Amino acid sequence: MPLPEFKLLQPTSLDEALDLLSSTSSAHPIAGGTNLIVDMRSGKLAPKTLVDVSKLPELCCIREKDGHLLIGGGVRIAEFLDDPMIERDVPILCQMARTFANTLIRSRATVGGNLVNAAPCADTAPVLLVLDAQVELTSTSGARSMPLSEFLVGAFETRRRPNELLTTVRFPIPPSGSAGGFQKMGLRKISCMAKVDVAAHVERDETGRCRDVRLALGAASAAAMRVPEAEGVLTGQALTPERIDDAARSAEAAARPRAGSEYKHRVVYGLARRILAEIAPCPAETKGETR
Amino acid sequence: MTAKFIRLTVNGRSHSVAAEPNAILLHTLRDLGYTDVKNGCEIGECGACAVFLNGEAVNSCMVLTWQADGARIVTNAGLGTMEKPHPIQEAFADAGAIQCGFCTPGMVISTKALLDHNPDPSEAEIRQALSGNLCRCTGYAQIIEAVRLAAERMRDVGEVRNE
Numbered sequence: 001m002p003l004p005e006f007k008l009l010q011p012t013s014l015d016e017a018l019d020l021l022s023s024t025s026s027a028h029p030i031a032g033g034t035n036l037i038v039d040m041r042s043g044k045l046a047p048k049t050l051v052d053v054s055k056l057p058e059l060c061c062i063r064e065k066d067g068h069l070l071i072g073g074g075v076r077i078a079e080f081l082d083d084p085m086i087e088r089d090v091p092i093l094c095q096m097a098r099t100f101a102n103t104l105i106r107s108r109a110t111v112g113g114n115l116v117n118a119a120p121c122a123d124t125a126p127v128l129l130v131l132d133a134q135v136e137l138t139s140t141s142g143a144r145s146m147p148l149s150e151f152l153v154g155a156f157e158t159r160r161r162p163n164e165l166l167t168t169v170r171f172p173i174p175p176s177g178s179a180g181g182f183q184k185m186g187l188r189k190i191s192c193m194a195k196v197d198v199a200a201h202v203e204r205d206e207t208g209r210c211r212d213v214r215l216a217l218g219a220a221s222a223a224a225m226r227v228p229e230a231e232g233v234l235t236g237q238a239l240t241p242e243r244i245d246d247a248a249r250s251a252e253a254a255a256r257p258r259a260g261s262e263y264k265h266r267v268v269y270g271l272a273r274r275i276l277a278e279i280a281p282c283p284a285e286t287k288g289e290t291r
Numbered sequence: 292m293t294a295k296f297i298r299l300t301v302n303g304r305s306h307s308v309a310a311e312p313n314a315i316l317l318h319t320l321r322d323l324g325y326t327d328v329k330n331g332c333e334i335g336e337c338g339a340c341a342v343f344l345n346g347e348a349v350n351s352c353m354v355l356t357w358q359a360d361g362a363r364i365v366t367n368a369g370l371g372t373m374e375k376p377h378p379i380q381e382a383f384a385d386a387g388a389i390q391c392g393f394c395t396p397g398m399v400i401s402t403k404a405l406l407d408h409n410p411d412p413s414e415a416e417i418r419q420a421l422s423g424n425l426c427r428c429t430g431y432a433q434i435i436e437a438v439r440l441a442a443e444r445m446r447d448v449g450e451v452r453n454e
Contacts, residue, residue: 102423
């Protein structure tokens with residue numbers, strides 16, 4: 001079946017793309033199309049004009065600057081698995097990427113698209129939340145940044161204005177000695193949408209006490225969320241089985257699944273406990289990727 | 292809508308084809324005669340339309356034809372011929388991995404994408420690599436065996452790259 005009709009604009013620079021988004025009412029950006037084309041087929045979206053941002057060089061790079069990693073909104077999920085810097089410094093992103101849909105989708109789907117679409121089950125969201133990511137939104141009137149936690153408002157709802165593009169995701173490169181983990185539960189082992197995602201990032205001092213703990217949930221509420229209650233339980237504490245259990249219980253209580261999906265509370269508990277237990281024995285001096 | 296001429300190189304042959312903005316690469320390829328690219332779900336679920344787009348395996352139903360302007364595309368039929376099949380295609384036939392055959396072209400593309408990166412995959416890696424391709428005949432056991440067999444044969448003769 002053909003797609004519904006639309007006008008397709010193909011700018012070659014970011015400035016040109018932003019001009020088109022500002023001057024064309026109801027223009028909708030398209031990158032990998034893995035959500036948008038599905039939504040257009042189902043009739044959920046019927047944009048009159050699409051602005052193809054898939055080839056804008058400004059959106060396509062991963063680079064390091066002042067201890068931060070800057071990931072262009074147009075970077076495709078598959079690129080995380082081919083980037084030695086990411087593998088070394090942010091292994092949690094590779095862990096997420098390996099469970100993100102499948103090879104055929106990962107080679108099209110972009111980080112910006114996944115965040116802007118803001119499905120509750122978007123896998124990039126909980127991982128980038130525990131990395132303390134900021135998103136940069138750009139329009140013809142300039143760029144503004146905000147924490148990802150503020151950007152994600154609800155199910156399929158963000159603070160992006162129609163004339164803005166998500167140009168960059170930025171987060172501090174985790175210090176050596178930190179550890180992270182990502183766990184996903186879906187209806188299949190692989191190539192599935194998340195029923196629950198849990199991500200964690202832990203930085204500890206020499207004595208093994210947690211200096212900084214971040215825990216986030218995906219698909220367990222309307223928008224991916226940090227869990228300050230569970231983080232508070234662990235801050236200043238060593239990752240003992242008792243503390244881990246307390247933190248997992250807090251996360252379980254903090255989840256806000258839809259009515260009928262109450263089972264997700266239990267899943268959050270199980271996945272949170274599993275991640276933290278895997279992180280616990282990681283020696284502080286190695287940047288351990290835990291699985 | 293205004294059609295535009297789009298240039299594609301498919302299996303080594305150059306084409307210039309008039310395409311509307313809403314044309315999907317899957318349909319454009321089939322209209323050009325590359326009917327080994329199968330039209331399954333059209334929503335990126337089944338992998339039957341998988342092709343190499345500039346060297347990367349993608350679902351061609353998820354690509355607007357205009358987005359592929361100037362691209363180099365390889366379909367299953369571009370990997371081998373009836374007389375000289377690609378070792379992956381041969382392994383699929385030998386392992387009985389083809390029942391109705393509808394999913395096969397996509398399976399072959401995903402298999403090549405896997406073996407190009409990982410010449411000696413474990414069964415778990417094979418299952419992961421093919422997880423975006425559905426076989427409604429459910430002949431997965433033979434398909435996994437075919438990938439294992441292809442990997443073994445390709446390791447024996449050294450890596451074969453036809454792309």
